[in-house]
Amino acid sequence: MEIETIEMGEKKARFVIRDTSPAMANALRRALVNKVPKMAIDTVEFHLGSMRDEEGKEYESKTPLFDEIIAHRLGLLPVPTDLSLYTYKDKCVCGGEGCPNCTIIYSLVKSGPCTVLSSDMVPLGDPNLAICDPDIPILELGDGQSVMIYAHAVLGTAENHAKWQAASGVGYKYMPVITVKSSKRAQEIADSCPRGVFTVSASGDLGVEKPLDCMLCDSCVEVDGGESVEVVGDETSFVFSFETDGSLSAETMILKACEVISEGAKAFSESVDAL
Amino acid sequence: MIIPVRCFTCGKVVGSAYPEYARRVSMGESPEKVLDEIGLERYCCRRMIISHADLIKEVLPLG
Ligand SMILES: [Zn+2]
Ligand SMILES: [Zn+2]
Numbered sequence: 001m002e003i004e005t006i007e008m009g010e011k012k013a014r015f016v017i018r019d020t021s022p023a024m025a026n027a028l029r030r031a032l033v034n035k036v037p038k039m040a041i042d043t044v045e046f047h048l049g050s051m052r053d054e055e056g057k058e059y060e061s062k063t064p065l066f067d068e069i070i071a072h073r074l075g076l077l078p079v080p081t082d083l084s085l086y087t088y089k090d091k092c093v094c095g096g097e098g099c100p101n102c103t104i105i106y107s108l109v110k111s112g113p114c115t116v117l118s119s120d121m122v123p124l125g126d127p128n129l130a131i132c133d134p135d136i137p138i139l140e141l142g143d144g145q146s147v148m149i150y151a152h153a154v155l156g157t158a159e160n161h162a163k164w165q166a167a168s169g170v171g172y173k174y175m176p177v178i179t180v181k182s183s184k185r186a187q188e189i190a191d192s193c194p195r196g197v198f199t200v201s202a203s204g205d206l207g208v209e210k211p212l213d214c215m216l217c218d219s220c221v222e223v224d225g226g227e228s229v230e231v232v233g234d235e236t237s238f239v240f241s242f243e244t245d246g247s248l249s250a251e252t253m254i255l256k257a258c259e260v261i262s263e264g265a266k267a268f269s270e271s272v273d274a275l
Numbered sequence: 276m277i278i279p280v281r282c283f284t285c286g287k288v289v290g291s292a293y294p295e296y297a298r299r300v301s302m303g304e305s306p307e308k309v310l311d312e313i314g315l316e317r318y319c320c321r322r323m324i325i326s327h328a329d330l331i332k333e334v335l336p337l338g
Contacts (some may be wrong), residue, residue: 043302065277076280078288118291136280136290163294168286169317187288244290245281 006212006239013250014241014252016145016175016212024171025238031257032167035264039079039086039104039153040163044071044155046098047148051111059146065139073139077118078132079104079153083256089154098152104129106147109164112141121151132246170242174233176214180206182228189228192219202225214240278333284319296324 001024007014017025048061063070092102105124110116119134120157134195157166178197186206190198194217199209206228220229244250278293292313299309306325315321 062338064334071306072281074277076288112328133291137278137290137294138280138287139277140331142338145335145338162286168282182316243287245286 008251011246011252012240013243015170016237016239018175018237020236020238021254023239027242027261029170029172031260031273032170032242032253033165035153035251035260036166036248036256037081037083037088037157038164038166039081039155041071041077041106041151041153042081042156043152043154045150047150049068051146051148054112056143060142061146061148063139063141063145063273067124070139070147072119073082074108074149074151075161077121077136077138078130078134078166078247081166081247082157082267083252086155088156098154100125100145102154105269106131106151107239108147110141111146111204112185113143113145116147126234144161166244166248167242168245170239172240174195174216174235175237175239176211176216177213177232177234178208179215179230180208180228181182181230182206185224185228189220189223192223194219214268232265276328276334278327278329279323282320282323283315285317287315287317287320289315289320289323293324293327293329297329 001020002018004016004018005013006016017028044067046061047065050058050060051160052058052144058147058182086101089098089102090096093097094102105126106121107124108116108121116138117134118131118138119138120138121131123129140146156164158230162256183204186198186200186204190200193214195210195215195226197210197214199207199219201207214231218231221231227250242250244253248256278290280290282288283291292315295313296306298311300306310321310324315324
């Protein structure tokens with residue numbers, strides 16, 4: 001299997017994998033969605049009661065949203081994850097009690113009227129653990145309303161809950177192979193493509209400018225029943241793309257996904273040998 | 276109610292896009308252009324923003 005990178009950003013990756021099968025491409029997709037672990041908020045403590053600010057104004061700990069909705073919204077926030085630092089809570093040296101090796105604690109103390117944003121979540125300890133996207137609205141507070149929350153983030157995978165899914169929009173398509181046979185109806189064919197794959201040169205020749213944008217829709221073939229162009233998908237090459245929520249970089253995700261696949265394959269072959 | 280944190284379909288974080296979208300569209304920019312510039316490509320994420328009714332302020336006093 002050969003990988004050719006087209007785009008590798010912090011949160012977005014697009015690449016071509018060659019000399020492989022649909023099964024391998026799908027294994028990579030499933031590993032990216034389901035098997036790559038990340039940190040997400042799992043336990044939320046709400047502290048009830050009233051509090052007073054410096055000027056003596058009283059705030060009641062009540063909110064327009066139900067506590068369970070707030071807890072759910074906190075769970076979905078992207079928590080920055082360094083996979084070399086954290087382990088699963090139940091496999092940790094602390095024996096599942098929670099320690100800096102397996103848990104990140106955030107505090108959220110805010111009084112209204114205001115919009116509570118993800119940047120108001122204060123991590124205990126390292127300030128680099130602040131939520132990846134600072135502008136996500138968590139809830140709104142009215143006059144005299146306040147929240148006081150402690151939230152615990154732990155490592156998990158999307159097999160248990162989608163909040164532990166770092167990748168979104170994970171998908172692949174067969175590598176488009178476009179052959180131009182005739183330029184007789186060049187302009188008509190170029191105009192038929194919804195993705196703007198073709199160009200027509202000054203001399204009227206039909207050219208393929210952006211073959212990777214082709215989505216194998218066959219609009220260009222339907223113009224004259226395949227007289228001018230032929231479009232097929234190469235079943236051994238795939239154009240792969242996905243995005244991350246920022247908790248892990250795209251590159252880390254691919255490396256981790258490959259590691260998960262090879263570990264799974266090794267474990268499977270060992271259990272087959274044991275039969 | 277309040278803008279969902281993530282897209283229901285694909286899981287991309289869309290919550291942070293809504294305040295910017297609402298501000299720019301209210302100033303007369305085209306929703307299509309704003310969504311493109313914010314980086315919401317898929318129609319699942321775009322519908323989260325364009326179909327959202329921000330009613331949280333209506334329930335604020337009931338907290
Ligand atoms: Zn621990
Ligand atoms: Zn989406």
